[in-house]
Amino acid sequence: MxxxxxxxxxxxxxxxxxxxxxxxxxxxxxxxxxxxxxxxxxxxxxxxxxxxxxxxxxxxxxxxxxxxxxxxxxxxxxxxxxxAEEDGRRVTLALENERRALRAAQVIEGVVGSAVTEEAVQSFYEDAYLEGDATEEFNASHILVETEEEAAAIVEELKGGADFAAVAAEKSTGPSGPNGGSLGWFGPGMMVEEFQTAVEGMEVGAISDPVQTQFGWHVITLNEKRIQEAPELDAVRAEIENQLSQQAVTQHIQEATDAADVSRTPKESVDTSVLSNPNLLTE
Structure with a gap:
């Protein structure tokens, strides 16, 4: 300004x-x-x-x-x-575009206002975070090597009492090796399928048999597991409101467009380079 x-x-x-x-x-x-x-x-x-x-x-x-x-x-x-007393072409077209945009925004504001209510937010929260099966999270460590033979020898070494973190630091080729093989906490779908399946079938403290993935052969130990707690409503309110808004707006626009009589000039029938010719506004 x-x-x-x-x-x-x-x-x-x-x-x-x-x-x-x-x-x-x-x-x-x-x-x-x-x-x-x-x-x-x-x-x-x-x-x-x-x-x-x-x-x-x-x-x-x-x-x-x-x-x-x-x-x-x-x-x-x-x-x-x-x-000049009469608006020129540029002004007239700009005003038409501005009016169209403002009227569309007014409709969208009404759509969002109707969709994002406290009742809708609460219902979405309950469906997304409180209903259904509880989600398990896992804390695991692994040792990554190139061959199954190497992995099997490491399993025997660990079962004989070797310290997992020390072996990982010495022999793992993965980036987590220097950190004792620790992968931290992860939930379903965050690891490659073979690795995830092995972890989900383990008991805390157990050592896996060699597990093959696209990265090589893993020896895994499950350190801990827990049930992922649902976040408080206020912590995810903005995300929920945004999703409700997007869903309502997308649906409304689609329905309105489907119901409208729309005729478009085929792009193939025009020289689209005209979009780069602002001089047409003064002709």
Whole structure:
């Protein structure tokens, strides 16, 4: 916004003094806040600009924003009054696009408002996080080697009392070797299928037989397992609201588009390079 944080000019200040006195609590969107050569500017005009400001300006005090927004409107109005009486093609098309976008956004806002209710959020939370089988998580370590023979020899060594972390640090070719082979906590589907299946069938403290994956041969020990606790609703509320919004908007747009009589010019029948020719707007 041009010169947002500037003081009112003497002319603008005099203009404000000339306006009818109104108590702040009586102002509404139709209240006239300025008149420029007979053109009335209302509080509603200011509110629309205020709502569209970038975040860094949204934090400014209202008295500062008032000055900046009104200055901008006054300057734009003075300049627009100097333009041709009839809107040119560029202005007309831009206004049509802006009106279309604003009306579409208004519909979307209503769709989202209807879909994202407290009841819908609670229902989604219960279905996604509270219903169904509890999810198990696993904490495992592994030793990765190239051949089954090497893995089988390591299994025998571990069953003979060797320390798993020490053997992993010495012999594992995987990136977790220096850390004793520790993989930390993981849930279903986070490991390759053969590895995941082996872990899910193990008891805590057990040593697996050699397990082959695309990476080589693994010897696995299951350190711990636990039931994954459902998060609190507030911790996932934003994610749930976003999913509900996306689902509702996608469905509404699809249904509205399917119900509409839409005719498109086939792309193959036009020279799409016309999109790079802004001079067409002045012809």
């Amino acid at each position: 041009s010169k947002l944080i500037t003081k009112l000019s003497a002319g603008a200040f005099a203009l404000l003094l000339a306006l009818p006195a109104q108590a702040q609590d009586t102002l509404d969107a139709e209240s006239v806040v300025a008149t420029i050569n007979g053109t009335e500017i209302t509080l509603g005009h200011m509110l629309i600009i205020r709502a569209a400001l970038p975040d860094q300006y949204q934090q400014l005090p209202d008295d500062v924003l008032w000055d900046g927004i009104l200055d901008q409107i006054v300057q734009q109005t003075v300049l627009s009054q100097q333009a």
